[in-house]
Amino acid sequence: MSNKAVFISGSSRGIGRSTALRFARAGYCLVITYQNSESEAEMVARESRQLGAPETLVLRLDVSSNESIMSAAKQTREKFGNIDILVNNAGIFKKQPLAEQPFSDISGQIAVNLEGPIKLTREFLPLIKKSVINVGSGIGFVGKKHAAAYAATKWGIRGFTKSLAAEMPNLRALAVHPGLTATSMGNAGGMAPEKVAEIIFNAAEGNYGIKNGSDIDVRYYAAGYAGKFLYLVKSYVKKFIS
Numbered sequence: 141m142s143n144k145a146v147f148i149s150g151s152s153r154g155i156g157r158s159t160a161l162r163f164a165r166a167g168y169c170l171v172i173t174y175q176n177s178e179s180e181a182e183m184v185a186r187e188s189r190q191l192g193a194p195e196t197l198v199l200r201l202d203v204s205s206n207e208s209i210m211s212a213a214k215q216t217r218e219k220f221g222n223i224d225i226l227v228n229n230a231g232i233f234k235k236q237p238l239a240e241q242p243f244s245d246i247s248g249q250i251a252v253n254l255e256g257p258i259k260l261t262r263e264f265l266p267l268i269k270k271s272v273i274n275v276g277s278g279i280g281f282v283g284k285k286h287a288a289a290y291a292a293t294k295w296g297i298r299g300f301t302k303s304l305a306a307e308m309p310n311l312r313a314l315a316v317h318p319g320l321t322a323t324s325m326g327n328a329g330g331m332a333p334e335k336v337a338e339i340i341f342n343a344a345e346g347n348y349g350i351k352n353g354s355d356i357d358v359r360y361y362a363a364g365y366a367g368k369f370l371y372l373v374k375s376y377v378k379k380f381i382s
């Protein structure tokens with residue numbers, strides 16, 4: 141088919157939802173996925189069509205399940221053939237001191253935030269024409285207390301992205317790292333998810349002219365010229381002090 145298409149994991153809510161609406165405005169066909177929030181995902185599909193998406197496909201996807209990943213790839217291929225862009229966005233955050241965190245929450249975060257994107261990308265590789273955008277986190281640069289397993293997964297996303305870029309130089313692979321964002325995961329505090337979506341969109345479209353495999357720190361890219369300057373000064377001062 142001739143229309144451009146994007147697959148966004150976890151697009152029923154939060155950053156994934158805003159990303160879907162951003163691509164819809166640019167005329168992309170969309171694969172919108174949910175794990176539990178089916179009616180929210182259907183709503184995102186309706187809004188996307190109103191904004192300009194020529195076609196939408198809503199799928200249930202659990203990125204921690206091999207069968208679910210394989211089924212999503214099959215259904216996407218049947219509907220759209222190839223896709224231009226894969227956005228690995230679905231994620232979970234279990235904030236807890238490591239000493240109290242059950243094994244199930246450690247494995248769960250690794251399965252959803254790290255294994256999921258790697259397996260989803262692997263399964264979609266034959267279909268992807270242009271870009272793979274992996275959503276990491278600012279915590280994947282610095283770490284944070286009560287976030288040991290989560291930080292490890294987001295650190296891993298950076299390694300995965302760089303390795304993918306080296307292995308598949310014809311694809312654009314970039315890791316986009318939001319700071320605190322006003323979604324249910326961010327407890328409704330922080331940056332508007334639409335701002336993060338804009339950066340995911342620009343990264344996928346190749347609008348930043350940066351090296352394949354790069355990390356995109358959302359706070360920096362969203363800051364505007366003056367903000368970028370202040371951000372750089374702050375980072376250098378921090379480096380100098382430590």
Ligand SMILES: NC(=O)c1ccc[n+]([C@@H]2O[C@H](COP(=O)([O-])OP(=O)(O)OC[C@H]3O[C@@H](n4cnc5c(N)ncnc54)[C@H](OP(=O)(O)O)[C@@H]3O)[C@@H](O)[C@H]2O)c1
Pocket residue numbers: 149150151152153154155156173174175176177178201202203204229230231232233252275276277278317318319320321322323324325326330
């Ligand atoms: N919000 C922040 O402050 C922040 C900061 C840095 C990075 N991030 C990253 O940004 C991404 C999106 O976060 P968000 O804040 O938008 O989260 P969110 O509002 O909690 O939304 C999470 C999305 O992921 C889906 N999901 C959850 N578990 C899944 C699974 N096992 N398989 C497939 N989909 C699953 C959810 O689907 P259902 O609704 O259907 O369950 C939902 O669509 C995540 O990777 C997160 O780590 C967020």
